[in-house]
Structure formats: C-alpha cells, structure tokens
Amino acid sequence: MSETSPPGSRPQRADARENLQQILQAAQAVFAERGYEVSIEEVARRSGLGMGTIYRHFPNKRSLVERVATDSMKKTSAEVERATVEETDTWAAFTRVMRYMARVGSSQLVPVSRRRATESGPELIAARTALLADLDALVARAQEVEVLRKDVSAFDLVLMMVSLPPGIPDGEADGTPADLPGRQLSVLLDGLRAPGAETLPEPASTRRDIDVFFRTRFGL
Template structure:
C-alpha cells in the first residue's frame, strides 16, 4: 500500500510515518485472516505498538477500517492503470482487474464494518469515486471492442463482485490447502459478462445511489 499516513492527515515525522505503516500492515494482515470484526487490540498486538499509539493516529476502529479500504481502492486503481498499459486489449485488462478485485474479496480484505449509519469520510468517497470512474472507462472500452456485454454498468459490476464469497479455511491440522471458491465463481461471472449475453437482463440497471446504500448498510462504508 502506498499510503504512509491517514488520508487527509498533516505531514508527520519519520517515526510517526513508520508507526502508521506498521499499524496499516498489521491491520491488513489481521483483517485478512479474521475479518473486520476482530478487535483493535489484536491489531495493536500484531503491530507491536501500544493502544495509545494506535489511537493517536486512528481515533476509532472505523477510521482504521476506512483507511485500509482506501488503500485497497487506490491499489485497485493502480492495478487498473497498469493493466490498461500492459494488456493487448480491453477485455484482457478487464479480466486482470476483476481477478485482482476477486483476490481482495476472497482474502476478506473488504471494507466491512457492519451496523454503521453515519456517512463515509471524504477521503474514502474520493477514492471510491476515482475507482468507479476508472472502472467505467475500462468497461466502456471493452464494450466498444465488442467483448463486454453492453447491458451492464459499473454499479452492476461492483455489486456482483461484492457477492463473491470469502475464502473458506481448510483443515490446517490435516495440512489441507485453503479452499477458495472465488476463482470458480469469478470464471462463471466473467463468462456471463461476455458479449453479447444469452439472456436479456431485467431493467432498470443498478444506479450510484443503489451502490452507495448497499455499501453503507451492508459494509459500513
């Protein structure tokens, strides 16, 4: 993650920036392993820093959750930009971005903080807006190439991706590998997104208010 300070924060000393890096690394690891319902005390333990240091940079758990979510959104925008530059066509770039988003979802790295009713912070809204604009542009390219069906929009896509399952832990004692159903379901999803599409989709399509309400009520951001 490229961020080294909470979004919108004032410039920090080198030691403070390193503390923020440690906190965010620990938060990402803990949330990936155990979900966003884990306590902030566990984040502090994993980071090796005290609770006072955590709260000095993040006044509450939701602020930390939002910062992790912002980091993932910005990373996805970076992945998208590289995919557009490096892949031979828009569909290849599109599927590369979808696989990245599925990996984020599968590892539980998703902005989950249930039962939140207040508005998302401006930095998170800005990161989401930028990512949605990038996705819309990529989808438009793929649709103009004739590879992506034209009756789906960006909001449909994000809602579909949010429905993918998290990774299912295997039996560690028996040495089983982690069971990951996301790859299979993503393949079915991508096949359904291919143009021209065998089924006519019901109307109307999802809208931005639909997406915002979904994230606010289900994921808290």
C-alpha cells in the same frame, strides 16, 4: 493529506513509519479474511504491536478502517490504469482488474460496519468516486470492442465483487484450501463475456443503487 500526518506535524521517525506499515498490512489481511467487523485487538495481535501503538496512529477503529479502505481503492484504481496500458488485449485487461480485486478482497473496497453512525470521510468518498469512474471507463472500453456484454455496468461489477466469498485463511484447512473467490470469479467472468445468453432485468444498476445497497445492508 492523511489523518495520520496532520498539517504542521513533524515527520515520523523511522520506527514509527515501520509500525504504521505493520499495522496497515495486518489490518488489510485481517479485514480481507473476516470483514471490518473484526476487533481492533485482532489487528494488534496480527501486527505484533500493542494496542497503545495502534491508537497512537489511529485514534479509533473507524479511522483505521477508512485508511485501509481508501488505500485499497487507490491501489485498485492504479491497477486499472496499469492493466489498460500494459495489456494489448482488452478482455485480458478487464479480467486482470477483476482478479486483482478478488485478491485484494471485496470487503476491502467498501468499509463494512453495521454499527456505523456517521458519514464516510472525504478521502474515502473521493477514492470511491474515482474508482467507480475508472471501472466505468474499463467497462466502456470492453463493451466498445464487444468482449463484454453490453447490458452490465460498473455498478453491477461492484455488487458481484462484494458477493465473492473470502479466501480460507492459512492454517484453517487441511491440505491446500480451495480458492473460493477464484472459482466464483471464473464463473462470473464466463457469464460476463459478450454476447451473454441470459437477458438481464432492466434497468441497469446505478450509483444510487450501490449507495442504497451499502447503506441498507451495511450501514454505510
């Protein structure tokens, strides 16, 4: 159950539910563009709501960050399942998931905060664990039919997605801005196709490597 709906609480009114959705939509957009270091005041400005409304739903920035990250990871897991069922071509399913993750914004998938001093909440940890398992299964399927090079892991993919640049916000470029994450992702996908021309250093990335990377770089 979400921290915004504690056990025994009364159902939210329609206007409160609408405000919550406005906050989450604004936060997701702002965090995708600028990362989780952006101020909560910017989230309030983008949502068109006051700071008091934000804090009625989320007691602090950390709770908002974790809600957005958890929702994003759960939605990505759902997209993995849909792509696997709907796409008859395994490579099409794999690239569909990668492009979805790029659209969501790589920063949405990990709660980046250099000032974080406490452990992630259980919902976020569970969502992250589930997503990594889903990506691992996606990788295994693609490698089984030999469309994905066999020396990469799901953890390599996570690191690659984090390396993608954010998109250029609307109104901050003259004319139509370049699709920066889309261009880099296309190059990455080309390099991920089997058999792969370059030999990757051993050993392959593991869950421990991912945890150490995020902890040392981002303070997770």
